[in-house]
Amino acid sequence: MTRVSMTVDGVSYDDDVEPRTLLVHHLRERLGKVGTVVGCDTSNCGACTVMLAGKSVKSCSVLAVQADGADVTTVEGLAGRDGELHPVQQAFHESHALQCGYCTPGMIMAAVDLLSENPDPSDGEVREGLEGNLCRCTGYQNIVRAVRDAAASMRGTVPTAQEPAAEASAASTASTASTASSPGEPASQGVTT
Amino acid sequence: MIPAAFDYTRPSGVDEAVGALRDGGEDAKVLAGGQSLIPMLRMRLASPTTVVDLGDVTEMRGVRDDGDALVIGAMTTHDEILHDPLVHEHAPLIAQATETVADRQVRHLGTFGGSLAHADPAGDLPSVASALDATFEVAGPSGRRSVPASEFFVDYLTTVLEPDDLLVSVRVPKLTGWGTHYEKFNRVAQAWALVGVAAAVRRSNGSVAEARVALTNMGPTPVRAYGVEDALTGTAATEDSLAAAAQRAADGAEPSSDPSASAEYRMHLATVLTRRALQAAGGA
Numbered sequence: 001m002t003r004v005s006m007t008v009d010g011v012s013y014d015d016d017v018e019p020r021t022l023l024v025h026h027l028r029e030r031l032g033k034v035g036t037v038v039g040c041d042t043s044n045c046g047a048c049t050v051m052l053a054g055k056s057v058k059s060c061s062v063l064a065v066q067a068d069g070a071d072v073t074t075v076e077g078l079a080g081r082d083g084e085l086h087p088v089q090q091a092f093h094e095s096h097a098l099q100c101g102y103c104t105p106g107m108i109m110a111a112v113d114l115l116s117e118n119p120d121p122s123d124g125e126v127r128e129g130l131e132g133n134l135c136r137c138t139g140y141q142n143i144v145r146a147v148r149d150a151a152a153s154m155r156g157t158v159p160t161a162q163e164p165a166a167e168a169s170a171a172s173t174a175s176t177a178s179t180a181s182s183p184g185e186p187a188s189q190g191v192t193t
Numbered sequence: 194m195i196p197a198a199f200d201y202t203r204p205s206g207v208d209e210a211v212g213a214l215r216d217g218g219e220d221a222k223v224l225a226g227g228q229s230l231i232p233m234l235r236m237r238l239a240s241p242t243t244v245v246d247l248g249d250v251t252e253m254r255g256v257r258d259d260g261d262a263l264v265i266g267a268m269t270t271h272d273e274i275l276h277d278p279l280v281h282e283h284a285p286l287i288a289q290a291t292e293t294v295a296d297r298q299v300r301h302l303g304t305f306g307g308s309l310a311h312a313d314p315a316g317d318l319p320s321v322a323s324a325l326d327a328t329f330e331v332a333g334p335s336g337r338r339s340v341p342a343s344e345f346f347v348d349y350l351t352t353v354l355e356p357d358d359l360l361v362s363v364r365v366p367k368l369t370g371w372g373t374h375y376e377k378f379n380r381v382a383q384a385w386a387l388v389g390v391a392a393a394v395r396r397s398n399g400s401v402a403e404a405r406v407a408l409t410n411m412g413p414t415p416v417r418a419y420g421v422e423d424a425l426t427g428t429a430a431t432e433d434s435l436a437a438a439a440q441r442a443a444d445g446a447e448p449s450s451d452p453s454a455s456a457e458y459r460m461h462l463a464t465v466l467t468r469r470a471l472q473a474a475g476g477a
């Protein structure tokens with residue numbers, strides 16, 4: 001047994017683990033972080049992706065002992081304390097970027113990692129950036145759309161929600177109303193004039 | 194699957210790591226980024242009694258300018274290589290090939306040295322190291338030694354490293370004034386090369402003064418295409434003469450057949466990809 005300390009989703013844990021324990025098993029079975037899943041035995045699918053010291057890794061291909069002293073973020077640690085979804089989670093929800101949902105925790109973590117390096121990726125860059133994550137259901141179209149929507153919302157260029165919030169911002173200045181280009185907004189422009 | 198049980202040690206220096214390997218005996222294994230080793234442990238294709246984790250050996254990490262060469266620490270990750278300004282300036286071929294390795298997650302952990310020590314015939318970096326005439330700095334129980342790339346790779350997944358040897362760093366000569374290119378052909382869903390070509394060309398007054406070409410996955414070890422190199426040296430660097438030299442790319446190579454590609458197809462790919470690599474590296 002080896003003593004391992006790590007911070008997972010903001011909580012610190014100290015445990016004795018067998019050196020052969022994979023990080024993903026430690027997270028799921030010892031710490032109860034079952035949001036992170038295992039999809040393959042070959043390090044290919046990416047379903048198990050978490051952030052280790054700020055970078056995406058496949059947690060099935062890391063030993064828990066290698067994460068000693070590190071900060072780990074799983075998909076369970078993305079939402080705010082009040083349950084408000086992370087922009088990437090929100091965009092996956094809105095763009096219907098999942099069907100069975102098995103690849104989703106890993107897809108979301110890989111997307112968060114990609115956007116931390118490239119805040120405005122093209123479709124091609126999203127596809128390249130998520131090449132370590134496989135999805136058997138969606139055909140990827142909506143995943144790419146969700147990641148680009150999330151990127152836009154994180155850059156603050158396009159409102160994610162197109163309903164009431166748009167009305168308030170459109171009302172605040174005339175220029176906002178005239179530059180609004182998102183298809184959800186014409187109705188609120190009418191309110192200001 | 195879950196790996197078989199092993200003892201685990203995490204030394205903080207090269208000498209300490211070599212000592213741990215010696216004490217661990219025949220069945221001790223080095224753990225670098227773990228991106229090849231851990232999948233093998235999981236599938237129980239490897240079951241070492243001792244795992245020596247190099248994660249804390251900071252002296253093996255990073256890239257250093259050493260005059261006419263770069264010294265790349267074996268534990269430098271693929272991701273660190275991609276973000277290193279020295280590599281981009283003096284060894285862009287390494288950056289270009291590394292960008293094609295695996296995916297972001299694997300590149301965050303997988304290391305330059307681990308890729309070379311693992312010596313997978315489909316790995317991209319062994320042929321790059323071969324084309325660059327890199328030198329491998331090795332530490333073992335009887336001290337340190339330097340091994341040229343031409344002697345480092347011995348066979349399929351086999352190098353000159355003994356079980357208690359450590360690859361510490363790799364010395365890469367700066368190719369000032371050369372053009373270089375890595376051309377890789379792979380299936381869409383997997384980054385592993387069916388065939389890859391690393392080319393370095395030095396032109397002088399419109400002709401080829403020197404050329405080095407090394408092939409990925411055209412045999413159990415990286416293959417230097419000496420036939421192409423000979424044909425190129427001294428010829429005009431025109432599209433036609435580069436293409437003619439590339440025809441010799443597969444001469445003497447003995448690639449394997451597998452479900453992704455037959456040996457014949459690999460021989461064909463080698464000539465096509467070599468032509469493309471030469472145009473990019475040395476074309477007018």
Ligand SMILES: Cc1cc2nc3c(=O)[nH]c(=O)nc-3n(C[C@H](O)[C@H](O)[C@H](O)COP(=O)(O)OP(=O)(O)OC[C@H]3O[C@@H](n4cnc5c(N)ncnc54)[C@H](O)[C@@H]3O)c2cc1C
Pocket residue numbers: 042043044222223224225226227228229230231232267268293294295296299302303304305306307308310311313315316317318354358359360361383384385386
């Ligand atoms: C899904 C996936 C896709 C991949 N695609 C590609 C690809 O397209 N191209 C490519 O080139 N590679 C690819 N790889 C492999 C990747 O590059 C690995 O990082 C690399 O092969 C091994 O590096 P590592 O640091 O993880 O080594 P480890 O897995 O830790 O070690 C590999 C082997 O080398 C030995 N070793 C490691 N470091 C040393 C050292 N310093 N001294 C002595 N022995 C050492 C270990 O004992 C072990 O036997 C892929 C891997 C995965 C999982």
Ligand code: FES
Pocket residue numbers: 037038039040041042043044045046047048049058059060061
């Ligand atoms: S479970 Fe980790 S890559 Fe598939």
Ligand code: FES
Pocket residue numbers: 097098099100101102103104134135136137138
């Ligand atoms: S939604 Fe089913 S695998 Fe991606």
